Amino acid sequence: MISRPSNSGTATPHEGFSTEQYFETQPPPPDLDARIQPARDFVERWNRVEGKKVVVVTSGGTTVPLEANTVRFLDNFSAGTRGSTSAEYLLSAGYAVIFLHRQHSLKPFSRHYSHSLNPFLDLLHLPEPGASRQDISVTNQDANHLLPVLKAYKEAQTAGTLLQMDFNTVNDYLWILREMARVMGVLGRRGMFYLAAAVSDFFLPLDRMAEHKIQSVKGNLVLEMDQVPKVLRPLVQEWLPEAYIVSFKLETEQALLIPKAQKALTRYGHQAVVANDLHKRKHEVCLVEKTPRSGQEADSTSEFTETWLKLEQLANRKTSSGSTPEIEELIIDELLKRHEVWLKG
Amino acid sequence: MISRPSNSGTATPHEGFSTEQYFETQPPPPDLDARIQPARDFVERWNRVEGKKVVVVTSGGTTVPLEANTVRFLDNFSAGTRGSTSAEYLLSAGYAVIFLHRQHSLKPFSRHYSHSLNPFLDLLHLPEPGASRQDISVTNQDANHLLPVLKAYKEAQTAGTLLQMDFNTVNDYLWILREMARVMGVLGRRGMFYLAAAVSDFFLPLDRMAEHKIQSVKGNLVLEMDQVPKVLRPLVQEWLPEAYIVSFKLETEQALLIPKAQKALTRYGHQAVVANDLHKRKHEVCLVEKTPRSGQEADSTSEFTETWLKLEQLANRKTSSGSTPEIEELIIDELLKRHEVWLKG
Numbered sequence: 001m002i003s004r005p006s007n008s009g010t011a012t013p014h015e016g017f018s019t020e021q022y023f024e025t026q027p028p029p030p031d032l033d034a035r036i037q038p039a040r041d042f043v044e045r046w047n048r049v050e051g052k053k054v055v056v057v058t059s060g061g062t063t064v065p066l067e068a069n070t071v072r073f074l075d076n077f078s079a080g081t082r083g084s085t086s087a088e089y090l091l092s093a094g095y096a097v098i099f100l101h102r103q104h105s106l107k108p109f110s111r112h113y114s115h116s117l118n119p120f121l122d123l124l125h126l127p128e129p130g131a132s133r134q135d136i137s138v139t140n141q142d143a144n145h146l147l148p149v150l151k152a153y154k155e156a157q158t159a160g161t162l163l164q165m166d167f168n169t170v171n172d173y174l175w176i177l178r179e180m181a182r183v184m185g186v187l188g189r190r191g192m193f194y195l196a197a198a199v200s201d202f203f204l205p206l207d208r209m210a211e212h213k214i215q216s217v218k219g220n221l222v223l224e225m226d227q228v229p230k231v232l233r234p235l236v237q238e239w240l241p242e243a244y245i246v247s248f249k250l251e252t253e254q255a256l257l258i259p260k261a262q263k264a265l266t267r268y269g270h271q272a273v274v275a276n277d278l279h280k281r282k283h284e285v286c287l288v289e290k291t292p293r294s295g296q297e298a299d300s301t302s303e304f305t306e307t308w309l310k311l312e313q314l315a316n317r318k319t320s321s322g323s324t325p326e327i328e329e330l331i332i333d334e335l336l337k338r339h340e341v342w343l344k345g
Numbered sequence: 346m347i348s349r350p351s352n353s354g355t356a357t358p359h360e361g362f363s364t365e366q367y368f369e370t371q372p373p374p375p376d377l378d379a380r381i382q383p384a385r386d387f388v389e390r391w392n393r394v395e396g397k398k399v400v401v402v403t404s405g406g407t408t409v410p411l412e413a414n415t416v417r418f419l420d421n422f423s424a425g426t427r428g429s430t431s432a433e434y435l436l437s438a439g440y441a442v443i444f445l446h447r448q449h450s451l452k453p454f455s456r457h458y459s460h461s462l463n464p465f466l467d468l469l470h471l472p473e474p475g476a477s478r479q480d481i482s483v484t485n486q487d488a489n490h491l492l493p494v495l496k497a498y499k500e501a502q503t504a505g506t507l508l509q510m511d512f513n514t515v516n517d518y519l520w521i522l523r524e525m526a527r528v529m530g531v532l533g534r535r536g537m538f539y540l541a542a543a544v545s546d547f548f549l550p551l552d553r554m555a556e557h558k559i560q561s562v563k564g565n566l567v568l569e570m571d572q573v574p575k576v577l578r579p580l581v582q583e584w585l586p587e588a589y590i591v592s593f594k595l596e597t598e599q600a601l602l603i604p605k606a607q608k609a610l611t612r613y614g615h616q617a618v619v620a621n622d623l624h625k626r627k628h629e630v631c632l633v634e635k636t637p638r639s640g641q642e643a644d645s646t647s648e649f650t651e652t653w654l655k656l657e658q659l660a661n662r663k664t665s666s667g668s669t670p671e672i673e674e675l676i677i678d679e680l681l682k683r684h685e686v687w688l689k690g
Contacts, residue, residue: 071421071422072419072420072545073420074417075408075417076417106460113465115449115460116448120465121458121495124483124491126499136492143481147471149466150471201566220571223568225567225568252414252416278416
């Protein structure tokens with residue numbers, strides 16, 4: 001039984017946490033400062049390079065532990081494909097990328113060799129008998145695919161353009177995100193947030209969390225969770241008024257998709273929403289934005305612009321690359337143009 | 346708020362599902378038969394090899410989807426380390442292994458190169474300029490560790506001793522487990538089940554599952570879940586009375602650990618429980634068994650035997666291997682001996 005009691009119901013003690021209340025009552029991860037330090041150094045370094053743009057990509061789902069000694073947790077469906085793929089295209093578009101991801105979700109570059117779908121051990125061949133140990137080799141056919149991936153990976157390592165940070169719980173995520181807003185502030189309009197992580201809408205406040213593994217002998221399990229505050233509002237309006245901010249909206253009901261994306265733009269005032277349907281997300285997304293207003297056009301344009309991006313557009317565009325086309329390439333192409341415009345003020 | 350209402354409460358419509366009721370009311374995964382077929386072939390093949398033992402290793406956590414078009418789910422903490430590591434030692438002990446694992450959890454061999462902790466791309470070096478593409482190489486130091494892993498992986502592939510099958514939801518798991526019991530029956534005492542998966546104690550019956558993503562605008566989320574029936578009982582007593590069956594008990598409260606393991610043995614009548622505390626599980630476990638009864642000793646032995654296994658025992662045993670000692674080696678050593686005794690009837 002899934003139900004949402006009205007606030008007059010027996011189970012709802014208050015109106016929900018505001019962002020301020022959230023951070024006042026829920027403790028930060030104990031090592032927060034140490035975890036943020038590499039990001040401070042990274043941003044400081046790239047801030048000195050004129051015109052360099054820096055993006056924070058969030059990726060993967062967040063967990064909601066049901067127990068302080070966690071055995072069970074609520075999770076959001078997300079392998080991290082969107083975020084890890086986008087991070088690669090952002091790197092190749094010249095961004096310095098902070099990849100803030102769910103622990104063990106897909107990462108840029110290594111995502112091509114998921115242990116389940118394309119195990120890397122299958123690429124490797126044992127040395128011939130008598131050969132020296134380092135002669136573990138990659139077959140020609142596999143090398144064709146591996147080489148550009150490996151090259152891009154090593155380039156990002158050498159150039160220091162990719163910083164990876166991880167989170168696990170929704171509480172980690174919220175605290176780290178707020179700190180990252182502070183860190184990114186110095187970049188002004190050169191900063192971008194690309195919020196692809198699937199963040200839980202609900203959480204279990206610390207004071208109601210069980211200490212140990214919930215025992216199952218006593219009957220059904222009943223859980224009540226509070227709404228996670230919408231931190232996108234302070235992120236856009238208070239913490240980072242100058243950054244270019246992109247959020248994501250994932251729905252399973254097509255009819256809700258565009259209205260909910262528009263509502264988010266109205267509510268939070270950020271720059272773009274990538275709207276995607278769970279079942280079509282790998283070949284079709286819609287970039288939803290507020291239509292820029294000018295005096296003359298005021299009555300001829302609608303309030304929102306929809307830019308539909310479809311995988312087949314990419315198939316037409318390039319024919320000789322050999323790599324599998326990915327819709328994230330189109331998303332990043334579009335955002336790159338818009339961020340350039342945003343940079344000019 | 347986490348609470349377990351008594352059955353007289355408003356929220357509990359019935360006494361809980363029996364195993365029979367579960368399988369009568371919850372539909373099987375649509376492709377169940379096709380997913381089981383490789384296991385039928387595998388068992389049939391190894392059944393023809395005299396004395397060959399076959400083990401089903403279950404590994405990783407199960408999910409409980411909250412929506413039919415799944416965005417949110419309840420999960421159990423498990424990376425699949427215990428199962429994937431044990432599978433390697435079972436292979437090297439001569440077993441044919443069916444590795445039934447949570448999708449994207451750790452797998453035998455590739456687990457050594459987790460994308461987070463030991464990314465395989467770091468092992469690989471680009472060819473020198475001008476070299477042919479296949480000259481992607483592994484450094485000597487990395488090859489020392491990689492080579493035995495790669496060898497064992499290729500050996501299992503060549504010999505056909507490892508079959509990997511996956512599951513995602515607790516419903517997948519339960520249906521597949523029941524089918525696997527049927528498939529393994531022909532092996533008699535040569536069959537082993539090593540039930541290392543972290544199976545949810547709760548599930549959401551299909552008729553109460555939301556169709557689409559639960560919307561969060563209307564207040565708190567309230568969930569009520571039913572208990573998953575304890576299928577270990579029919580597995581041991583009806584489906585597979587001859588197999589050697591090992592279950593796992595993970596707790597966070599040390600005081601509960603041994604009593605709960607003993608209770609499971611009494612309740613289900615299987616051969617062994619590996620009891621482990623969440624925080625000590627990588628260096629200390631306890632193998633709990635019913636003490637074999639003989640007339641003379643009846644009053645001198647207690648009902649249960651505890652065999653404590655600690656990582657330091659392994660450190661003393663072998664000094665020159667170079668590989669990191671793993672407690673799973675001790676667990677499998679102990680179980681191998683016991684399965685040999687069990688085989689003799």
